[in-house]
Amino acid sequence: MFSNLLDEVVNIIGYAIVLLIAIAVLVFIIGILKYIARGDEEEERKKAKNLMIYGIISLFVMVSVWGLVNILAETFELENQYPDDIPYLDRSGSGSMDEGTSG
16 A cells, blocks of 8 residues: 555656656746847846746756766666656667656
8 A cells, every 4th residue: 555655656756857847948938939029128038038047947957856866776776667658768778768668
């Protein structure tokens, strides 16, 4: 029972990470669009530029933490479990993307 609950929490965290990365990309794209649309207003362009910077910083932090967790998991030989429908890199050397199998 506890392991099922733990598996569900891990799955929810996995989906949350993907959602946060998607939101950061969306913030960056909105910043780009605002920057282009407000070409004549210097103050609005500055706000849009800050929005783009926040999007890039948040993407960098999230991907860095995700990579650090994977490095630690590999170093301490912890079992990697991926949610069923999130693609991940196949580490067997074939170079293809696998979807849905845990490895």
